[in-house]
Amino acid sequence: MTEAVASDQPLLEIEDVYAGYGGGDVLRGVSFIVPQGGVTCVVGPNGAGKSTLLAAISGVLSIRTGDIRLRGRSIVGKTPRQILSEGVVQVPQNHSLFPEMSVQANVEIGGFILRDRALVQRRLEQLQDSFPLVRERANAKAGSLSGGQQRLVEFARCLMLDPALVILDEPSMGLDPKTRRTVFDSIRLMHQQGRTLLLVEQNARAGLRLSTQGIVLETGRVRLSGTGDEVLNHPEIGELYLGGAKVGS
Ligand SMILES: Nc1ncnc2c1ncn2[C@@H]1O[C@H](COP(=O)(O)OP(=O)(O)O)[C@@H](O)[C@H]1O
Ligand SMILES: [Mg+2]
Numbered sequence: 001m002t003e004a005v006a007s008d009q010p011l012l013e014i015e016d017v018y019a020g021y022g023g024g025d026v027l028r029g030v031s032f033i034v035p036q037g038g039v040t041c042v043v044g045p046n047g048a049g050k051s052t053l054l055a056a057i058s059g060v061l062s063i064r065t066g067d068i069r070l071r072g073r074s075i076v077g078k079t080p081r082q083i084l085s086e087g088v089v090q091v092p093q094n095h096s097l098f099p100e101m102s103v104q105a106n107v108e109i110g111g112f113i114l115r116d117r118a119l120v121q122r123r124l125e126q127l128q129d130s131f132p133l134v135r136e137r138a139n140a141k142a143g144s145l146s147g148g149q150q151r152l153v154e155f156a157r158c159l160m161l162d163p164a165l166v167i168l169d170e171p172s173m174g175l176d177p178k179t180r181r182t183v184f185d186s187i188r189l190m191h192q193q194g195r196t197l198l199l200v201e202q203n204a205r206a207g208l209r210l211s212t213q214g215i216v217l218e219t220g221r222v223r224l225s226g227t228g229d230e231v232l233n234h235p236e237i238g239e240l241y242l243g244g245a246k247v248g249s
Pocket of ligand 2: 051
């Protein structure tokens with residue numbers, strides 16, 4: 001029973017992490033926890049270190065000091081592949097589908113580390129139910145889809161591994177308001193289905209509204225954290241980061 005985990009154990013713990021690219025630290029003592037089953041939204045100005053934080057969690061970037069624990073066990077020093085195998089998947093900031101390949105092939109690629117083809121097929125069918133686009137446009141070239149549709153296919157692809165943690169870097173970037181809502185609805189759906197999500201959102205207001213936890217990152221430090229609503233309603237944060245953007249836009 002050593003694998004049994006108390007349900008209140010955080011899925012991910014970031015503890016006093018310092019990391020950068022050689023020219024000094026970009027992350028300067030970042031600490032927070034990602035609770036199981038929640039949606040954690042990291043907001044903050046451009047260059048604050050949000051993508052750097054996600055790279056550190058995925059193992060793409062080595063941290064200089066601090067600790068990152070998944071279900072209580074350190075993942076520091078593991079390769080990106082090992083971290084992926086432990087159930088941490090990331091949808092990158094820029095579009096990442098193979099444009100000349102079909103939608104279905106792109107989704108199946110998400111299961112590339114799975115040996116069990118029957119399992120891949122079963123997961124594909126489940127994902128077609130959650131993302132009807134994956135069934136309806138199965139044979140279309142991924143590159144022929146709109147930006148928002150490609151995002152949804154990227155979501156479906158990352159779910160092929162039935163991940164413990166889904167990390168999304170700026171999922172609504174570059175999308176028109178209507179498409180953005182579809183993407184946010186899909187994030188809500190993943191949450192309702194019990195997924196744990198960690199996202200970075202420039203569209204801070206909309207991101208925080210659907211999140212159970214908000215983290216404000218500023219020059220590599222956590223400036224504020226709380227429930228999504230607490231961060232949304234914090235007077236200084238509202239002025240600094242949420243600007244005049246309208247709710248739901
Ligand atoms: N690959 C890289 N090499 C060197 N510096 C980088 C690299 N990626 C990001 N940076 C720098 O790290 C800082 C934080 O960048 P980033 O994490 O991308 O910010 P955010 O995602 O919050 O906009 C910036 O000053 C950026 O120029
Ligand atoms: Mg970024």
